[in-house]
Amino acid sequence: MPEPFEKQIAPENVPQQPLEKEQSEGDVEIEKELEKLESEINKQEKSIHTVTASLPIKQMTPIKPLVVKSVTRKKIEGILSEDLKELFQGMDAAHKAEFKRQAAETASALEILIATAKATAKKVAKLISTWLKFIPGINQFFLEQEAKLKTDKILAMTKEKKEGE
Secondary structure, three states: OOOOHHHHOOHHHOOOOOOOOOOOHHHHHHHHHHHHHHHHHHHHHHHHHHHHHHOOOOOOOOOOOOOOOOHHHHHHHHHHHOOOHHHHHOOOHHHHHHHHHHHHHHHHHHHHHHHOOOOOHHHHHHHHHHHHOOOOOOOHHHHHHHHHHHHHHHHHHHHHHHHHO
16 A cells, blocks of 8 residues: 555655756856846846937827818808808908908808708898908998898809709
8 A cells, every 4th residue: 555645755754955957158158148138138128218208299289180172062152152252352360350250151151051951032142141241341331232232142052052952
């Protein structure tokens, strides 16, 4: 019968000092070579960190999405901008920016009205006259006349579009 486990490993059989591995000269050279490579890698990593830390960080500015204008939208903007070049040139920068923003909103609203077939003379005229009121010092009669002319042109464009379909 085999001996019990406790008896197999007796304290007198266990060596007191760990066995030292005999190293050959080749092993010693390999270890030295390995240490050199590790220290070189550490130096390169440190230099990379210092170089990247010294680089200026540029903040990214958000990119505005590219807006593709439809043919209808371009025609509307063309009609709205007719005969207003001199008035636009005479405005200061703040008024120009606000006028352009309002023009884009008006063109967008008109495009939606035309697309949904809800473009009536009254709605179109109201949108255009509201937009033209942003021109500083505009004559009321001029405003009404321009709104009427632009309304007629937009309604004619709407009629052509309906007939073309």
